[in-house]
Amino acid sequence: MKVLVxxxxxxxxxxxCQQLTEHGIVFKAPSHKALDIADDKQVAELIARYQPTMVVNAVGYRDLVKAESEPxxxxxxxRDAAAxxxxxxxxxxxTLIHLSSYLVFDGAKTEPYTEKDTANPQGVLAGSLWQGEQLIRERCSRHIILRLxxxxxxxxxxxxxxxxxxxxQNQEVWVASDRLGNPTPAVDVAAVIIAILYQLDCEAEVFGTYHYGGVEPVAESKFAEVLLNDAMQYDExxxxxxxxxECNQLDYLPSHLNARLSVNKIRDTFGIHAKAWRPAIAKIVKGFYV
Ligand SMILES: NC(=O)c1ccc[n+]([C@@H]2O[C@H](COP(=O)([O-])OP(=O)(O)OC[C@H]3O[C@@H](n4cnc5c(N)ncnc54)[C@H](OP(=O)(O)O)[C@@H]3O)[C@@H](O)[C@H]2O)c1
Incomplete structure (x- = not known):
């Protein structure tokens, strides 16, 4: 297999990229400076020249607040570059593997979201992610959309x-007691993508939409406490x-109460079991300091 990231x-x-290297998988990952994915001619030229068997789109516009003023x-x-x-x-x-987000849901459900739940994106960023997903489904049947x-x-x-x-910096940090989600270490997401790449390479017909998030869901405030506890060994x-x-008292918008994702489909299809996020968090906090 040959992968373009x-x-x-x-x-x-x-x-x-680190895990592709460790697995000895041939890949190319042009920098943002070398290639802006909004330039579809450049993207088309590179794909035609490099001839990958799989493309991974890990690009994202991610600033929720700024998105409202620069839609x-x-x-x-x-949306447009992904489409x-x-x-x-x-x-x-x-085959295109595209990363998307829990944000396509409105966060009002009280259980984890499954792939069968109806999207109801709130705000510019969420809307762009959902419309991007929809156009990918229309335009490329060989797609994996991985919501994180x-x-x-x-x-x-x-x-x-x-x-x-x-x-x-000694600043106040406000966190929500009622905002729930799955902390999802990037290192685990990469391992999930590698597992998917191997199955796709065996011609498995597994195209579609999947959810991945770390086990177990937690409130934002509890997650912050875990971080603080881990960080105390490096810093006072x-x-x-x-x-x-509570979420509705905090002033960042749009507020999203439930980012929990069900990971049953990815387990049942690929045999991928979601990993616990706590061990990775200790390493991430260490990485923040060391
Ligand atoms: N982070 C989250 O909590 C979260 C949650 C759910 C889903 N996701 C999705 O997962 C994906 C990856 O997220 P991430 O956290 O790894 O993102 P990230 O750290 O913000 O990285 C985004 C990447 O996209 C590149 N990029 C941005 N605009 C580009 C453009 N026009 N052309 C080419 N490259 C461009 C950036 O390059 P430069 O840095 O050089 O600009 C960077 O390499 C995104 O699709 C995101 O929506 C993220």
Missing amino acids: FGGSGQVGQEL SKCFAIN SMAAICSKHNI GWVVSARRYNLVNTILSQLK LPSEKLLVK
């Missing part, structure tokens, strides 16, 4: 870095500055 410098992308940029990446990548892959009979929970790693922008950086953080409210 877009978004190789991201949280998931970096872990994926065209957000839609250009999460055109799907059409190019279909033309060359290539709260992706975390020691790098880049995520819940771990946000909470620890603010505490480190001001624990009194970690403050808890």
Whole structure:
């Protein structure tokens, strides 16, 4: 197999490139600087030249708040570029693995979301992700759409870095007691993608939409406490500055109460069992400091 990765410098992308190397899988991962996926001509040219058997799209516009004021940029990446990548892959009979998010759901359900639940995206970012998914389904039958929970790693922008950086700067950090989700280490997402790549390479007919998130779901406030406890061995953080409210009292929008994803379909189809997130979090916190 030969894999082309877009978004190789991201949280998931970096872990994926490392694991592809460890597995001896031939791949190419052009940087954002070398190739903007919004430029569909460049994407088409590269795919035609490199002739991968699989393409992984780990690119994402991810800023929930900024997306509200720059919707065209957000839609250009999460919807239009993904849709055109799907059409190019279909033309060359290539399988596209595309990363999406729990955000396609409105968060109002009280149970974990399954792949059969109806999407109801709230806000620009969520809408762009959902419309991107829909166009991929229309344009490329050989697709895997992998929806993820709260992706975390020691790098880049995520819940771990946000909470620890603010505490480190002695700032107040407000977290929600009623916002639930699955912390999902990027390293585990990469391992899931590798497992999927191997099955696709064996011509398994497994195309479709799947959910992945770390075991077990947790409230944002409890997750923050775990981080704080782990971080205390490296730094004296001001624990009194970690403050808890209910979601509707916090001012970031749109508020999303339930990011929990059911992982039964990915288990039943690929034999992929979701991993516990706690052991990886200890390493991620260490990575934040060391
Ligand atoms: N993080 C989460 O909590 C979360 C949750 C659910 C789903 N997801 C989805 O999972 C995927 C990966 O997330 P992540 O957290 O790994 O993202 P990330 O760390 O923000 O990385 C995004 C990657 O996309 C690249 N990129 C951005 N715009 C680009 C463009 N126009 N052309 C080419 N490359 C571009 C970035 O390159 P530069 O850094 O060089 O700009 C970076 O490599 C995304 O689709 C995201 O929506 C994430």
